[in-house]
Amino acid sequence: MPEESATSGKNIFTPFNIVAGIILAVGGVLTILRFTGGLAAVTNLSDYNPWGIWIGFDLLVGVALAAGGYVTSAAVYIFGMKKYHAAVRPAILTGFLGYALVVLALHYDVGRPWRLPYPFIIQQGTTSLLFEVGACVALYLTVLFIEFTPAPLEWLGFKRARNIVVKLTMLLTIFGVILSTLHQSSLGALFLIAPSKLHPLWYSSYIPVYFFISSIIAGLSMVIFEGTLSHRFFKGKMDEEHLAEKDTIALGFGKAASLVLAGYFIIKVIGVAADNNWHYLGTGYGAWFLLELLGFVALPCFLYAVGVRDKNVKLIRWTAALTVIGIVLNRFNVSMIAFNYHLPSSERYFPHWMEIGISVFIVTVGLVVFRFIVTRMPILYEHPDYKGVH
Amino acid sequence: MSISRRRFLGWLGAAGLGTTLGTTARAATAKHFTGHPGAGGVLFDSTRCIGCRKCEAACNLVNELPLPDQPFDDLKILDKTRRTDAKTYTVVNRYDSNSSGSGPLYRKIQCNHCLEPACASACFVRAFRKTETGAVTYDASVCVGCRYCMIACPFEIPTYEYDKALTPRVQKCTLCYPRISKGMLPGCVESCPTEALTYGNRSELLRVARQRISRFPQRYVDHVYGENEMGGTSWLYLSAVPFREIGLREDLGVTPAPQLTKGALSAVPIVVGLWPVLLTGIYAISKRKDRISDAEKQQAVELAVTQAKTEAEEKLAAALDQAKQQKEKEIEMRIKKALEEAAKAQAEEAAEPETGEAGEPEAGETGEPEAGETGEPEAGESDKPEDEEGS
Amino acid sequence: MDTVFHSLHDFMLHTESITYILIIAALIGITGFWLFLSDSDEK
Numbered sequence: 001m002p003e004e005s006a007t008s009g010k011n012i013f014t015p016f017n018i019v020a021g022i023i024l025a026v027g028g029v030l031t032i033l034r035f036t037g038g039l040a041a042v043t044n045l046s047d048y049n050p051w052g053i054w055i056g057f058d059l060l061v062g063v064a065l066a067a068g069g070y071v072t073s074a075a076v077y078i079f080g081m082k083k084y085h086a087a088v089r090p091a092i093l094t095g096f097l098g099y100a101l102v103v104l105a106l107h108y109d110v111g112r113p114w115r116l117p118y119p120f121i122i123q124q125g126t127t128s129l130l131f132e133v134g135a136c137v138a139l140y141l142t143v144l145f146i147e148f149t150p151a152p153l154e155w156l157g158f159k160r161a162r163n164i165v166v167k168l169t170m171l172l173t174i175f176g177v178i179l180s181t182l183h184q185s186s187l188g189a190l191f192l193i194a195p196s197k198l199h200p201l202w203y204s205s206y207i208p209v210y211f212f213i214s215s216i217i218a219g220l221s222m223v224i225f226e227g228t229l230s231h232r233f234f235k236g237k238m239d240e241e242h243l244a245e246k247d248t249i250a251l252g253f254g255k256a257a258s259l260v261l262a263g264y265f266i267i268k269v270i271g272v273a274a275d276n277n278w279h280y281l282g283t284g285y286g287a288w289f290l291l292e293l294l295g296f297v298a299l300p301c302f303l304y305a306v307g308v309r310d311k312n313v314k315l316i317r318w319t320a321a322l323t324v325i326g327i328v329l330n331r332f333n334v335s336m337i338a339f340n341y342h343l344p345s346s347e348r349y350f351p352h353w354m355e356i357g358i359s360v361f362i363v364t365v366g367l368v369v370f371r372f373i374v375t376r377m378p379i380l381y382e383h384p385d386y387k388g389v390h
Numbered sequence: 391m392s393i394s395r396r397r398f399l400g401w402l403g404a405a406g407l408g409t410t411l412g413t414t415a416r417a418a419t420a421k422h423f424t425g426h427p428g429a430g431g432v433l434f435d436s437t438r439c440i441g442c443r444k445c446e447a448a449c450n451l452v453n454e455l456p457l458p459d460q461p462f463d464d465l466k467i468l469d470k471t472r473r474t475d476a477k478t479y480t481v482v483n484r485y486d487s488n489s490s491g492s493g494p495l496y497r498k499i500q501c502n503h504c505l506e507p508a509c510a511s512a513c514f515v516r517a518f519r520k521t522e523t524g525a526v527t528y529d530a531s532v533c534v535g536c537r538y539c540m541i542a543c544p545f546e547i548p549t550y551e552y553d554k555a556l557t558p559r560v561q562k563c564t565l566c567y568p569r570i571s572k573g574m575l576p577g578c579v580e581s582c583p584t585e586a587l588t589y590g591n592r593s594e595l596l597r598v599a600r601q602r603i604s605r606f607p608q609r610y611v612d613h614v615y616g617e618n619e620m621g622g623t624s625w626l627y628l629s630a631v632p633f634r635e636i637g638l639r640e641d642l643g644v645t646p647a648p649q650l651t652k653g654a655l656s657a658v659p660i661v662v663g664l665w666p667v668l669l670t671g672i673y674a675i676s677k678r679k680d681r682i683s684d685a686e687k688q689q690a691v692e693l694a695v696t697q698a699k700t701e702a703e704e705k706l707a708a709a710l711d712q713a714k715q716q717k718e719k720e721i722e723m724r725i726k727k728a729l730e731e732a733a734k735a736q737a738e739e740a741a742e743p744e745t746g747e748a749g750e751p752e753a754g755e756t757g758e759p760e761a762g763e764t765g766e767p768e769a770g771e772s773d774k775p776e777d778e779e780g781s
Numbered sequence: 782m783d784t785v786f787h788s789l790h791d792f793m794l795h796t797e798s799i800t801y802i803l804i805i806a807a808l809i810g811i812t813g814f815w816l817f818l819s820d821s822d823e824k
Contacts, residue, residue: 040552047475047549050537078669080676111535111550111558119514123532126797127790129651130538131514132658135801170673171812178665178808182658189654193512193542196642208654342639426787506790520788621789648789655797662804666811 020364027361030354034108042354048340049349056335057359058105060187061328062098063137064211067219068226069095069144070173070180075256077173084252086245089151089379090230091223093370096144101366103141108358129189136183143176154383155376162386185212191334199338201280201289204271207334213264218327220257221300224250224320234374239381247313254316257323258304265297285338292333296326425505429524430570431592431624432579433599434498436636437609438586441468441482441496448581449480449500452566471637474499476551479563480578488635495629497636498578498587501526501547501563502616503624506646512542517560524592524624525565533560544620544642565624595626602628621646 034042045052072091075081107113115122120138125131146165153162188211191198204210227246231238238246272278280286300323307315336349374380447462449455456477460467468484480500488495507526510518515532518539528548535558540548551558566576570589574580579589588595599614615627619642627638634640786792 036555038551038553038555038558041555043552045537045550045552047473047540048546050540050550074669078673078676080673080680109536111537111554112533112556115515115532115534118532118534123516124798124801125514125516125794126801127511127648127651127655127793128514128538129654130512130536132655134514174666174669174673175808177669178662181661181665185657186654189651190538190541192650192654193508193647194544195645195650196544196639197541205653208657421786421789421792423786423788423792506788511790511793516794520790522787646789648793652793655793659800659804659807662807666808666815670815 020368023361023364024368026357027364030357030361031108033354034358039111042352042358044349044352044355046347046349048343048347051335051339052349053336053351053355053359054105054109056332057328058109058362059102060331060335062102062105063184063187064215064218064327064331065222065324066095066098066102067180067184067215068222069098069147069219070176071216071219072223073147073173074177077169078177081252083245084249086242087223087227087249087253090226090374091219092144092147093151093373093379094222094226096141096148097366097370099137099141099144101362102137104365105359105362108362129186129192133183133186133190136179136186140176140179140183143172143179147172147176151373151377151379154378154386159385180215181212184215185209187211188334191339194339197340197342198334199280199285199341200275200277201272201285202334202338204275206267206271206274209267210264210271213260213267214327214330217257217260217264217323220253220260221320221323221327224253224257224317225324228317228320230374230380234380237374237380241382242380250313250316251308251311254304254319255308257320258301258308261297261301261304261323265293265301268293268297285341288333288337292326292329296322296329300326423506425592425622426520426522426524429522429592429624430565430589431503431524431595431626432565432576433588433590433595433626433628435586435588435602435628436495436497437628437630438584439482439496439498440584440586441465441484441494442583443468443482444581444583445498445578445587446478446480446482448577449563450478452569452577453479453564455479468496474547474549474562476549476553476559476561479561483637485636488631490630492630495631495636497627497629497638499547499637500578500625501565502545503563503565504620504647505622505624506620506648508542508544508620508647509539509548511648511651512538514538521567521571523565523567523570525567525570526624527564527567528560528562530557530559535560542647544639544647592624592626599626599628618644620644621649 030042039045043052043054068091072084072087076084076088103116106116110116116134119125119131119134146168149165150162153159153165185208188207188209191203191207192205195203227249231243231246235243272281281290300319303315303319303322306312307319340348378386443462443465450457450462458477468482471483472478472481474481480498482496482498485495485497503520503524503526505520507518507520509528510516510520510526514536515534517529517533519527519529521527535550537548537550537560539560540546540550548560548562550560566574566578570576575589579587588598590598596614596617599617603610603612603614609630611629611632613633615629615633615638616623616625621644627633629636629638632640786795
């Protein structure tokens with residue numbers, strides 16, 4: 001933020017800077033508490049509830065919402081939908097930042113973060129789905145980083161290096177889609193090993209597929225959602241292509257999201273049928289499940305469709321926000337709300353405010369870095385030297 | 391030899407031939423594992439347990455765990471239901487409301503040392519190991535602290551040292567692995583005054599358990615808990631009441647933990663193998679489509695340009711032709727007029743000559759070829775937007 | 782390899798470890814093969 005004011009010559013004490021500054025300061029204190037007092041000092045985690053919001057929100061939601069990177073680059077580079085080209089760079093950037101923050105958050109969550117490379121360099125627990133998730137996230141973070149580098153390289157004027165990376169686009173995109181398919185689904189598959197702890201309505205042998213398909217929905221919706229926010233706050237940074245394609249992207253991605261949501265709805269219902277879970281629908285958890293299914297899958301599916309038919313971009317934007325909330329709800333349900341459903345309420349988990357504080361801190365770090373990059377590098381506009389060369 | 395044959399049949403099974411080959415192939419692919427043959431275990435007979443907490447004390451002692459706030463001979467602690475924690479590997483709970491009708495029952499909790507441990511299957515650094523003794527051990531020197539083992543364990547046994555900042559470990563019963571590998575008894579078993587705990591070879595213990603059930607059918611529920619639960623555990627339980635009444639879940643099923651994740655894991659190489667094919671295929675199709683539409687566009691543009699050109703040329707030619715004709719007509723007319731005038735002049739001779747009228751229609755005619763020319767820039771404009779789309 | 786597996790877990794550790802090595806080989810291999818296959822298109 002100070003860098004921002006240095007370049008624009010504006011007052012440092014903008015509302016954003018003040019709020020972000022306070023959050024970062026509090027986050028710094030919480031970080032010290034976490035690494036001096038252990039997890040018990042800042043979390044409500046227990047022997048019954050080993051995973052809290054640092055996994056439920058920072059990891060599961062973070063990875064799902066960062067899916068825009070692979071979804072957009074696949075649409076543009078593999079499916080050849082070149083009219084969405086303007087969406088690629090912002091999506092790659094948010095994807096990269098998202099995954100970087102996920103890895104940062106894991107450093108808070110695991111007991112001995114400096115050992116995070118151990119599964120790869122010391123001893124490989126290949127039967128674990130977490131091994132697969134770890135390997136894919138590590139590799140995909142690298143892929144996203146390389147995919148992102150053209151922006152800083154253009155910014156810094158390293159033409160040759162930039163051109164080499166751009167040549168790799170296809171390869172990186174395909175790798176990105178493979179790795180994303182694997183770890184998005186494996187995040188759901190993590191819960192396959194605990195059929196006795198996750199409520200039957202959410203536990204399904206299809207859960208890897210659910211996580212993968214809903215990540216596509218999350219990716220599409222996040223691109224629309226971010227586009228709205230970027231347009232609001234960084235309009236000055238957008239070139240004509242971005243401004244002109246903004247509505248095209250919302251309509252196209254909204255249509256795709258509507259269709260995928262329809263498919264997701266169908267397989268969710270089939271999941272209930274496959275395990276014969278109909279009778280649970282009448283219980284409290286059943287009502288909660290129906291709320292998720294009808295209010296955050298079926299409803300956005302319909303609203304997207306109406307928005308696309310009426311070319312109502314505003315409706316599509318609001319629906320994107322609703323869909324994102326639905327994804328958050330789903331991940332919370334699987335990892336926390338419907339997890340350990342069999343325990344008495346006294347043993348259930350509710351996050352400590354300091355856990356939420358760290359999560360807010362990490363999101364804020366992401367926003368600040370995003371703003372730093374977007375205000376400097378050719379993300380929302382094309383660098384004049386490379387105009388029209390896609 | 392047997393392995394290679396089994397593998398070959400496995401391949402056949404994978405190729406979808408398994409069903410046609412019938413049971414032989416299925417038996418070979420759906421492998422059955424029975425655990426280490428000499429592996430030990432413990433039989434807990436809840437009808438013999440008196441809740442004296444001697445096992446808790448012994449466990450605390452032999453594992454050098456920190457002493458609890460309340461001493462082990464204080465039985466008041468049994469009033470509340472407890473679980474294992476980072477400082478306690480085992481706990482005895484009292485269950486007052488049960489269907490036995492003969493007062494409270496007690497049950498000891500500790501790691502059940504599964505035959506197919508969920509913790510080991512879930513651990514991404516292989517910190518857990520099912521040893522040949524039957525004990526499931528934990529190696530803190532590689533543990534990252536992800537706590538996925540705690541998520542995975544159906545018995546909620548592993549605990550974590552949440553209060554340690556730098557060296558937190560997962561803590562759980564080790565079946566006294568250091569002691570049993572030296573031929574000693576686990577601490578709890580050794581200390582039990584009522585022989586509620588019996589240590590021995592697991593298959594031997596199963597026989598003992600069944601013997602007790604058949605000898606006293608009215609005393610026991612006809613089930614050995616742990617024989618098949620989650621694929622079987624090294625700890626086995628006998629009870630006078632349904633097991634859920636002494637805090638053991640009866641809804642765990644018999645599927646061993648690794649089996650639960652096997653399907654998802656086996657999808658991984660399939661995705662890696664087929665996604666590149668699928669994605670490059672889609673890419674090739676979209677690229678081909680682009681190329682075709684590009685070519686079509688170019689063709690259309692060329693066609694439009696040539697059409698416009700020929701049209702313009704035709705128009706120009708027509709205009710020129712017209713102009714020429716008109717000029718000719720005019721000349722003709724002029725000649726006619728001149729001739730007429732000459733004739734008139736000749737006829738009248740004395741009258742004044744009249745000219746200048748013929749100059750006006752000439753100016754009107756030169757405008758026409760200009761209109762023909764405007765056709766060309768129009769054609770030039772029409773190919774411009776198409777060009778933009780193509781970029 | 783005449784390893785005797787006493788548990789499904791041990792068996793899967795063995796097979797999955799081999800699978801992961803094959804996956805890495807496959808990813809590198811298919812990239813190379815794709816270049817070999819589409820080499821003539823570029824020229």
